[in-house]
Amino acid sequence: MKKMHIFLLVGVAVAIAVMISFTTDLTTYDTIASAKQKEGTYVHLIAKLDKAQPIEYNPLTNPNYCSFTVVDSLGSVTKVISNKPKPADLEMSERVVLKGRMKEDGFHCDDILLKCPSKYKDEQAKGLRHPGSKQEG
Amino acid sequence: MEFVGENLLPGQIGHFMIVLSLMSALFASVSFYMGFKAADASSRPTWMKLARIGFAVQSISVLVSFYILYHIINNHLFEYKYVWQHSSKALPMEYLLSCFWEGQEGSFLLWSFWHAVLGWFIIARSGKWEGPVMSVISFAQFALATMVLGVYFFGQKVGSSPFVLLRNEMDAPIFSTPNYLEFVTDGNGLNALLQNYWMVIHPPVLFLGFASTIVPFAYAVGGLLTKDHKGWTAPALPWASFSAAALGLGIMMGAAWAYESLTFGGYWAWDPVENASLVPWLILISGLHTNLIYKSSGYSLRATYLFYILTFLLILYSTFLTRSGVLGDTSVHSFTGSGMNVQLLLFIFAFLIPAGFMFARQYKQIPSIQKEENLYSREFWMFIGSLVFFFSSLVIIGKTSLPVFNKIFGTSIAPPQDVEYSHNQIQVWVAIIVGLLTAVTQYLKYKDTPKKTFYSKLLWPTAISLAIGLCISYFVGVAYDKKGPGFWLALHIAITAAVYAIVANAGYIWSGMKGKLKLAGASVAHIGFGMVLLGILISASNKVTLSYNTTGISPLQMKDASDVNNNPQENLTLIKGVATDMGKYMVTYTKDTLSPRDQKRYFEIDFQHKQTKENFKLYPDVIENNKGGEGLTPNPDAKHYWNKDIFIYLTFLSDPTAKQKDTTQFAKKMVVIGDTSFYSNGMWTVNQIEVNPPDEKFAAYKGDTLLAADISVIAKDGRIYKARPAFRLKNNTLDIITDTVMSQSLVFTINKPGDMEKREVEIGLKESNAILDFVTLKAYEFPAINVLWLGIVVTVIGFIMSMFQRRKAAKRYNE
Numbered sequence: 001m002k003k004m005h006i007f008l009l010v011g012v013a014v015a016i017a018v019m020i021s022f023t024t025d026l027t028t029y030d031t032i033a034s035a036k037q038k039e040g041t042y043v044h045l046i047a048k049l050d051k052a053q054p055i056e057y058n059p060l061t062n063p064n065y066c067s068f069t070v071v072d073s074l075g076s077v078t079k080v081i082s083n084k085p086k087p088a089d090l091e092m093s094e095r096v097v098l099k100g101r102m103k104e105d106g107f108h109c110d111d112i113l114l115k116c117p118s119k120y121k122d123e124q125a126k127g128l129r130h131p132g133s134k135q136e137g
Numbered sequence: 138m139e140f141v142g143e144n145l146l147p148g149q150i151g152h153f154m155i156v157l158s159l160m161s162a163l164f165a166s167v168s169f170y171m172g173f174k175a176a177d178a179s180s181r182p183t184w185m186k187l188a189r190i191g192f193a194v195q196s197i198s199v200l201v202s203f204y205i206l207y208h209i210i211n212n213h214l215f216e217y218k219y220v221w222q223h224s225s226k227a228l229p230m231e232y233l234l235s236c237f238w239e240g241q242e243g244s245f246l247l248w249s250f251w252h253a254v255l256g257w258f259i260i261a262r263s264g265k266w267e268g269p270v271m272s273v274i275s276f277a278q279f280a281l282a283t284m285v286l287g288v289y290f291f292g293q294k295v296g297s298s299p300f301v302l303l304r305n306e307m308d309a310p311i312f313s314t315p316n317y318l319e320f321v322t323d324g325n326g327l328n329a330l331l332q333n334y335w336m337v338i339h340p341p342v343l344f345l346g347f348a349s350t351i352v353p354f355a356y357a358v359g360g361l362l363t364k365d366h367k368g369w370t371a372p373a374l375p376w377a378s379f380s381a382a383a384l385g386l387g388i389m390m391g392a393a394w395a396y397e398s399l400t401f402g403g404y405w406a407w408d409p410v411e412n413a414s415l416v417p418w419l420i421l422i423s424g425l426h427t428n429l430i431y432k433s434s435g436y437s438l439r440a441t442y443l444f445y446i447l448t449f450l451l452i453l454y455s456t457f458l459t460r461s462g463v464l465g466d467t468s469v470h471s472f473t474g475s476g477m478n479v480q481l482l483l484f485i486f487a488f489l490i491p492a493g494f495m496f497a498r499q500y501k502q503i504p505s506i507q508k509e510e511n512l513y514s515r516e517f518w519m520f521i522g523s524l525v526f527f528f529s530s531l532v533i534i535g536k537t538s539l540p541v542f543n544k545i546f547g548t549s550i551a552p553p554q555d556v557e558y559s560h561n562q563i564q565v566w567v568a569i570i571v572g573l574l575t576a577v578t579q580y581l582k583y584k585d586t587p588k589k590t591f592y593s594k595l596l597w598p599t600a601i602s603l604a605i606g607l608c609i610s611y612f613v614g615v616a617y618d619k620k621g622p623g624f625w626l627a628l629h630i631a632i633t634a635a636v637y638a639i640v641a642n643a644g645y646i647w648s649g650m651k652g653k654l655k656l657a658g659a660s661v662a663h664i665g666f667g668m669v670l671l672g673i674l675i676s677a678s679n680k681v682t683l684s685y686n687t688t689g690i691s692p693l694q695m696k697d698a699s700d701v702n703n704n705p706q707e708n709l710t711l712i713k714g715v716a717t718d719m720g721k722y723m724v725t726y727t728k729d730t731l732s733p734r735d736q737k738r739y740f741e742i743d744f745q746h747k748q749t750k751e752n753f754k755l756y757p758d759v760i761e762n763n764k765g766g767e768g769l770t771p772n773p774d775a776k777h778y779w780n781k782d783i784f785i786y787l788t789f790l791s792d793p794t795a796k797q798k799d800t801t802q803f804a805k806k807m808v809v810i811g812d813t814s815f816y817s818n819g820m821w822t823v824n825q826i827e828v829n830p831p832d833e834k835f836a837a838y839k840g841d842t843l844l845a846a847d848i849s850v851i852a853k854d855g856r857i858y859k860a861r862p863a864f865r866l867k868n869n870t871l872d873i874i875t876d877t878v879m880s881q882s883l884v885f886t887i888n889k890p891g892d893m894e895k896r897e898v899e900i901g902l903k904e905s906n907a908i909l910d911f912v913t914l915k916a917y918e919f920p921a922i923n924v925l926w927l928g929i930v931v932t933v934i935g936f937i938m939s940m941f942q943r944r945k946a947a948k949r950y951n952e
Contacts, residue, residue, distance in 0.1 A: 002509045003510075003512065004509070004510065007521055007524065008524065014528065015528045018563055019532065022532075022553070022559065026539075026550050026552070027550075027551040027552065028549060028551050029550075029551045059708075059789050059913045060710060060712070060911065063710040063789065064706045064707065064708050084788070085708050085788040085789040085913050088770075088789075
């Protein structure tokens with residue numbers, strides 16, 4: 001067996017080992033209910049902002065504390081606690097992906113990804129309204 | 138219906154040009170193929186002539202459609218959807234170019250434009266390889282033309298044209314009136330994040346990089362088509378160097394853009410979009426090295442084929458990843474799908490299947506040397522280095538393809554908690570190995586190296602690098618120890634390995650080539666690469682957060698803050714005019730101004746170093762009313778030193794309209810000096826009234842009659858604040874000077890003295906949240922970031938040098 005083949009095999013073995021160890025680091029996309037079942041596990045939570053509930057963020061008292069409520073597609077509700085400033089577009093988001101762990105007092109989240117409504121809907125609502133037509137919503 | 142005011146001619150020409158480019162590309166591709174494959178050899182020159190005419194028509198039609206798209210953007214013809222969607226009248230001239238490539242259609246045109254330009258260089262210079270290479274490139278031009286075609290075939294939409302009309306694409310009642318254009322007065326504008334000078338230059342360079350990867354690929358395919366497995370390797374080399382330079386530069390310009398206008402606090406986030414373009418570059422570098430090995434030793438021709446073919450296929454794959462919308466939730470870039478997924482997949486397979494098939498079939502015929510490489514030969518270790526790059530890129534693209542995996546298997550697996558670390562912990566080892574190999578391999582000769590000279594020549598560079606590396610480890614150190622001692626140690630080793638790559642290659646120019654810089658392209662590129670590694674390692678491992686919340690006005694509300702995130706309290710709120718303690722600095726938010734030119738609001742943040750008293754100002758900004766959203770888009774600003782950057786960006790702002798909306802009235806109250814009154818969060822007392830107090834605060838009013846109240850505020854939490862409202866009398870006019878206790882949202886005025894006998898005074902008090910102008914921001918210190926930027930420049934220079942060097946060699950070879 002040639003030296004090069006040994007290196008090649010080592011390379012393949014390392015690459016496979018790396019990918020296997022990667023699979024152990026992977027997380028899951030969860031609903032609120034399933035996240036509650038694995039309390040303490042790091043998950044990606046897909047939900048949307050409950051606009052009826054207040055967003056608690058007061059940068060003067062603490063710029064590193066933001067709390068709000070989300071509801072998911074199955075109707076479950078949870079409080080979200082984040083130690084980042086409130087994302088600027090949070091109120092307008094139609095969907096949020098929250099990274100963090102479910103705890104007793106709510107979902108402790110360290111990253112918030114917003115999905116804002118697609119440009120087109122917005123454009124139709126704002127830019128392209130016929131001057132005479134009625135305003136929607 | 139007849140519509141008024143539309144300018145339809147440019148669009149019609151544009152459409153025609155796209156169709157023409159599609160047809161002529163196909164014609165050129167077939168003709169170039171016949172030009173070297175036609176059974177009747179005497180007809181080949183005629184085919185070549187036809188092919189060139191076809192490619193000329195193709196180039197012209199691409200150029201014209203390119204120009205027309207620019208023309209309609211520049212003239213704000215909002216009847217075209219592309220113009221309306223991606224631009225607006227307020228944009229400065231240079232950003233109109235960014236509008237051009239903001240959309241998919243424009244960037245496909247840009248890509249095609251570069252193919253046309255590169256094609257003519259090949260026609261002019263490649264001699265007998267013109268036929269096969271240009272046949273491949275013309276076919277790629279055909280494929281790209283289908284992307285911007287926008288025509289329905291059997292109910293299936295093929296491509297998306299940049300010249301479609303707004304009224305045909307949108308369903309809105311406004312289009313039922315003939316004079317609708319009068320109401321479409323402005324476009325949607327350019328995404329605020331793209332309003333940065335890097336976005337004017339980064340896409341063209343990146344797409345030049347994308348486009349140029351087809352040349353080594355086309356040479357390799359040409360080798361397979363003609364079964365001349367040897368001849369193509371020499372002329373492909375300078376092209377591979379060029380492509381490595383363009384693609385590398387394009388990627389890193391994107392990193393520079395991210396550093397200057399995105400707010401994740403860095404230049405690289407292992408985002409899928411970044412990875413997707415990095416991976417082809419890594420494999421291209423592997424191919425470039427195996428190509429060199431083949432030229433000098435006859436080894437690794439098969440690997441060269443494989444790497445060049447994979448490079449281009451991975452460019453196509455990255456196109457699929459970034460444009461199909463499949464990345465969805467995993468990328469901050471969040472592209473939305475364009476409904477062209479099938480077509481984008483076909484784009485990959487149209488090249489993958491023929492190239493893969495030919496490669497597999499001819500694999501056995503591709504010459505290879507059975508004899509084993511010598512352990513003391515350059516080719517052996519160069520090949521190991523190429524393999525390491527290759528495996529590293531496989532791992533990166535494997536991790537990045539998670540969303541594709543989910544799509545195929547219907548799973549819902551999410552990325553790991555710390556995506557960046559997931560890559561870093563692997564790639565730091567790649568950096569170590571590659572750093573070492575880059576240093577050592579230069580000192581090896583092809584075939585065999587006398588051991589003695591090898592070790593003696595390597596002695597000094599090794600000693601010097603070790604010394605420098607240890608100095609950096611000791612004096613600069615690695616602050617990043619969050620991930621345990623293993624990773625911490627790896628960072629130290631990697632720093633020394635990077636230094637080794639720089640020192641050894643610099644030494645090689647001197648000792649190996651006797652200072653002949655002309656031949657030193659490779660060494661220069663290696664020095665640059667070492668600097669890139671060093672800059673990345675030092676800046677990433679010593680990035681320091683300056684803005685830890687130390688204001689004291691923030692009693693921790695969270696029970697276990699450390700639990701929510703491992704890096705809590707990174708944001709600091711600055712109240713306008715109040716100097717706040719931030720690490721080494723006292724920082725003050727002094728003012729903000731709206732720039733009429735680019736619609737950005739600039740915030741002046743004043744820094745004063747506590748010890749050195751050094752003073753500077755930074756101007757982070759926000760773009761108000763960004764496209765498609767009412768939120769604010771912040772842009773960072775940085776103070777550049779030779780050895781570090783101070784980098785800040787805003788994370789939250791007070792609502793600028795809140796003040797006008799604030800209707801809270803001052804409550805008047807007659808109080809007796811010394812008595813205590815209450816407010817919602819505590820109590821306050823007027824201690825005394827002073828006439829013309831010697832306070833610094835009132836120094837500006839010297840000479841006037843001034844009456845100031847000395848008020849103590851005691852909050853519920855026991856903190857005590859001072860307030861000194863005043864009024865002054867000047868030329869018989871009364872001026873009220875309010876004073877604010879920011880953290881308690883209190884505003885005091887002193888209205889008038891009451892019955893002096895009873896020691897009374899009338900105080901006005903307002904409690905309101907809206908009184909405050911503040912910003913919340915994050916600040917970092919990035920050391921050694923300039924080493925990274927400089928390293929990129931050096932690397933690119935090295936690639937260009939070696940490109941010219943290899944071109945000369947290829948010419949000699951052809952003659």
